[in-house]
Amino acid sequence: MALHAYLRRVIREGDLTVRLPGGEAIVLGDGTGMAIRAIITSRRWLARIAANPSMALGEAYMEGGLVLESGTIHDLIDLAGRNARYRPLKRAGALQRWWLDRRLQANARRQARANVAHHYDLSVDLYRRFLDVDLQYSCAYFPHPAASLEEAQVAKKRHLTAKLLLARGQRVLDIGCGWGGLALSLAEAAQVNVDGVTLSTEQLNLARARAEAAGLSDRARFSLTDYRDVAGPYDRIVSVGMFEHVGRPNYQTYFDQVARLLADDGVAVIHSIGRADGPAFTQPWIAKYIFPGGYIPALSEVLPCVERAGLIVTDVEILRLHYAETLAAWRARFQARREEIAALYDERFCRMWEFYLSCSEMAFRHRGHFVFQLQLAKRIDTVPITRDYIGEAEARLATPARRVAAA
Incomplete structure (x- = not known):
């Protein structure tokens, strides 16, 4: 699954287990630090997170599609931040920048x-x-x-x-x-x-x-x-x-x-x-x-x-x-x-x-x-x-x- 590969690529430090619908668990990190256990509650939320994690992760937490069994949402976000260097920073290209400026940044x-x-x-x-x-x-x-x-x-x-x-x-x-x-x-x-x-x-x-x-x-x-x-x-x-x-x-x-x-x-x-x-x-x-x-x-x-x-x-x-x-x-x-x-x-x-x-x-x-x-x-x-x-x-x-x- 693409989500498995993505998570293993970007979470290399810490101790995170993500339990998926159906019972499968993905163990991530090097086992150091606080143990964080997260549950994705449905296949619908799994698909949304896999398709667009930068938007859907927060939405899943808001709506109950992501539940923390061990640790808090702050612990999870801090873990993601500590692994940020393994995730390349996204930069907008010229066309995307023009569209973002026009659609989201004009602020008339x-x-x-x-x-x-x-x-x-x-x-x-x-x-x-x-x-x-x-x-x-x-x-x-x-x-x-x-x-x-x-x-x-x-x-x-x-x-x-x-x-x-x-x-x-x-x-x-x-x-x-x-x-x-x-x-x-x-x-x-x-x-x-x-x-x-x-x-x-x-x-x-x-x-x-x-x-x-x-x-x-x-x-x-x-x-x-x-x-x-x-x-x-x-x-x-x-x-x-x-x-x-x-x-x-x-x-x-x-x-x-x-x-x-x-x-x-x-x-x-x-x-x-x-x-x-x-x-x-x-x-x-x-x-x-x-x-x-x-x-x-x-x-x-x-x-x-x-x-x-x-x-x-x-x-x-x-x-x-x-x-x-x-x-x-x-x-x-x-x-x-x-x-x-x-x-x-x-x-x-x-x-x-x-x-x-x-x-x-x-x-x-x-x-x-x-x-x-x-x-x-x-x-x-x-x-x-x-x-x-x-x-x-x-x-x-x-x-x-x-x-x-x-x-």
């Missing part, structure tokens, strides 16, 4: 709104159960291995604030502001005026409520606005965890807009997931069930657009395993509140998110994903010529201050 305004609603308009009660108190739904920054998720998310905001070189009274644009945590922190800590834009009505409503509760609604304003429709200028621009939703065909439009909105002496910081191994394509199951329209870029796809927009890269930082640790913390919190989440949604939803969180963590641990922070300017002398100012600003910002309301 109406489609972009629908894509955002698919994921971010889920109930905030879901996100409260596994995120930190500030509802930061992006990579945290762990200053030391023992840092808690809350500490690491505060450190992330502090790190971004330092790179923005903020001054009192400046106008700041937050593209993809989420539930408003970063915008509110900037408005409070740096005494700046922040406009946050989002395409999620759920995020917008909570961000506005938080600003009102914190007494910051005069300096932190939020709107349901596509980044392409924002009017400037702004002294500072920040975008965290939004660029992954822009779509590859829109990269030039995005950076042209950043350049148009940014003051001549302005600074922008773009924080996004990236991939270390060059252009590829979005994992099909993730594209269908979690992030429609999403794409993780290689820097080789991003930097030419930055250059053509007339922007200067004044700093690049690569955060390698920080997102893996962030996802591990989210996954642990999700599991701890799983019964509550199942009551909010259902068992199928919980299995879908378990698969999503585990796959995402594996991508950062084993498949070359990282986070990049690009600091951009229009003038070569806009930021200091050494990076010492970042640590100095973080130390100042670490002074205890009033917390912004989380709800």
